[in-house]
Structures are given as C-alpha cells and as structure tokens.
C-alpha cells in the first residue's frame with residue numbers, strides 16, 4: 001500500500017534500511033518480487049548486459065499495460081521482435097526530423113500561449129498537456145484537422161486522467177480492476193474509452209491504406225511503409241498498438257516534466273532571472289534552434305529531470321544466469337530494475353539532492369548511469385531526443401513571450417501519477433503580461 005500511495009517514502013525508507021540494492025515484495029506482471037538497484041556502477045552493468053546473455057528485457061513483464069496499448073508495441077515486444085521494431089521507430093525521432101519538430105514545437109507553443117488569459121489562475125499541467133498532446137498528435141499523424149483528431153485528443157486525455165490519481169492508479173497496479181464488472185466499474189468505463197479510440201485509429205489507418213501518400217513523413221506513414229526482411233509490413237493491429245503507445249508515452253511524461261520545470265522556475269526567482277538573462281542573448285527568438293544552444297536552459301531541464309524524474313525506474317530486466325551484483329548472488333529468473341529516482345537522489349553525486357540547483361550540470365559532467373532520466377540499454381527511451389527538444393523550446397518560448405507568477409504558497413512534493421511520479425498538488429500560475 002505504501003508503494004501505491006507514497007512511492008517516494010517507500011523508496012527512501014528501503015534505501016535507508018538496506019542500501020543500494022534491495023529486494024521488494026512488489027509484483028509487476030510476471031515478476032512477484034523485483035530487486036531495486038541504485039548504485040550507478042551496478043546499473044551500468046545491468047544496462048550494458050541486457051541483450052539476453054546475462055540479463056534480458058522481456059516485454060511480457062509489462063502485460064498490465066496491454067489493455068491500454070495492446071501487445072504489438074515496443075513496450076510489450078521482446079527479443080528479436082523488439083529488436084526489429086526499434087529501427088522502424090527510431091529514425092522518426094532523430095536527425096533531420098528533430099529539426100522539423102523544433103519548428104513545429106515552437107509554432108504549437110506560441111499558438112497555445114496566445115490563448116492564455118490574463119489575471120486568471122491557470123492550471124499548469126493542463127496548459128502543458130495541451131501543448132505536448134498537440135505536438136505528439138502531429139508528430140504521429142502529421143498535420144491534421146477535423147473532428148477525428150479532436151475526439152482522439154479528448155479520449156486520450158480521459159484515459160490519462162482516469163489512471164493518474166493515486167486511487168485510480170490502482171487500476172494499473174491491481175490488474176483485476178481492469179475487468180468489466182458492469183457499467184459503473186472503472187474497468188468497464190476504461191474499456192469503453194479504449195474501444196472509441198480504436199474505432200478512430202482504425203478508421204484513420206483504413207483511410208491511409210486506401211489513399212497512400214509517399215510524400216508524408218509522419219510516424220504513421222513511415223510505419224505503414226516499413227517492411228521487415230521478408231517484405232512484410234505491420235498489421236493494422238500492430239500499427240494501432242504502436243500509435244497508442246507513442247501517443248500516451250509521448251506526452252504524459254513530458255507534460256509532467258514541464259509542469260515541474262515551471263514550478264521550479266517560477267518558485268525560484270534567481271533561476272528565473274538567470275534564464276531571462278540567458279534568453280536575452282538570443283538574436284532571433286522565433287528560431288527554436290537558438291534555445292537549444294543555451295547551457296543554462298539545458299541545465300534547468302536536466303535538474304528538473306534529475307530531482308523528480310517522471311519515471312521512477314527502468315523497465316524490469318530478468319536475470320538469465322547466476323551472477324553477482326553489489327555483492328549479492330542473483331539467481332536466474334529474478335527481476336531487477338535500475339531505480340532512476342534513488343540514483344538521482346544520491347548525496348555522493350548530488351550534494352543536497354532535495355535542492356533545485358541547475359549549476360550542478362554546468363560544474364561537472366555525469367555519466368549516463370549517474371544521470372539517467374530516460375533509462376538505458378536495449379529499452380532506452382525512443383523519445384528522449386524529442387522530449388529534450390520539447391522541454392527547451394517550450395520553456396524558452398514561454399519565458400520569452402509571457403510574464404507569469406506562481407500562485408502556490410507552499411512547497412509541492414512528488415507523488416504517484418499512474419506508474420510514474422508527478423506533483424502531488426495542482427500547480428497554478430497567473431499571467432501578468
């Protein structure tokens with residue numbers, strides 16, 4: 001119950017008692033007692049040996065997410081199937097595509113800001129979710145208009161809101177609640193929303209199959225053209241599962257991180273001042289590439305991802321052969337996760353870890369296993385580069401275009417948001433100029 005209601009308290013208490021490696025009594029999918037590791041060297045070992053010989057990264061362990069995302073997507077695929085799918089998705093998030101997304105992010109953000117009213121309390125999470133959702137919809141489906149997209153956006157928001165409150169998170173953590181126990185059961189209502197989403201997504205796929213357009217560069221078009229070595233393309237079901245995964249994974253974590261960033265920037269005047277000064281050095285505020293070059297803005301984004309990472313830990317890896325980790329013998333079949341939150345709270349790496357200090361990232365470099373908001377190894381987040389683009393460009397655009405004040409009078413701490421972490425209280429701002 002503590003893990004469900006107070007995951008941060010749970011992790012600190014166990015770390016204090018047992019140190020950098022401990023076995024939890026927590027179950028997730030086929031694992032009923034996984035091990036949490038927060039020693040960077042051990043996590044480096046875990047994530048550089050997770051291709052199958054020492055550790056594996058089976059997707060079936062994420063079975064609890066199947067009612068939402070289906071089984072034919074990156075998060076639930078395993079082994080060779082997973083290896084074949086990643087190269088189909090990765091190009092959509094790298095190289096020239098990111099440059100195009102930079103323009104898109106700036107445009108969507110500026111359009112949203114123009115509608116923020118003056119002198120009224122504004123819910124930061126809703127503002128950020130509106131922006132990140134529109135971005136991921138356009139990245140996945142391309143430029144779009146019309147009723148189908150408006151409905152899709154609304155339904156995805158309903159799913160996220162229904163599963164994000166600590167009590168509602170129970171629906172993911174206790175999978176039997178996903179069953180349909182009648183019209184008023186949470187499982188019934190969730191399944192209804194998913195059925196509506198499926199209808200819209202399958203209609204879009206059918207329409208595109210009927211009218212193929214080789215000029216399109218959105219993810220759905222790229223996935224529809226992709227073929228494996230045998231010349232076989234993805235089925236409608238696989239396309240739907242992958243799209244839904246990207247739509248949800250691709251905006252909730254980013255919206256949470258942006259919400260925290262806004263909280264820190266507007267609660268710490270020296271951080272805000274420093275950022276505004278850095279932004280003054282930009283020659284063209286309409287060119288998103290300029291925001292990416294500001295070291296202090298990057299440091300603020302990194303510190304936001306460090307102090308309260310949206311994702312508590314990596315996906316589970318399974319031990320395949322007897323091996324030693326942090327002085328303990330691990331038997332085959334045991335499940336292990338790298339605990340991102342606890343690594344980021346280490347006092348030896350980050351003195352005063354509960355303090356927001358972007359300077360840390362300007363003073364010394366951290367290894368990919370000391371600072372690892374996007375995990376690592378064979379399942380490292382495919383959207384990491386896009387997410388970092390979004391953070392910098394959205395924050396830079398907001399700070400350049402409007403003046404805001406934070407309305408929260410008390411400190412805000414992290415709490416459970418579905419399987420992730422997010423602010424425990426609603427963060428509100430008011431636009432003053």
Ligand code: HEM
Nearest residue numbers: 074075249250253254311314315374375376379381383387
């Ligand atoms: C601040 C934002 C984000 C954070 C903190 C985050 C974090 C993570 C983490 C920790 C993992 C697991 C890595 C592991 O097990 O080693 C992951 C996986 C994943 N992320 Fe992200 N993510 C973010 C944004 C995104 C975006 C924007 C997308 C897509 C557009 C995305 C799509 C995915 C997918 C599909 C996986 C599964 C990869 C696989 O199993 O091969 N994420 N993410």
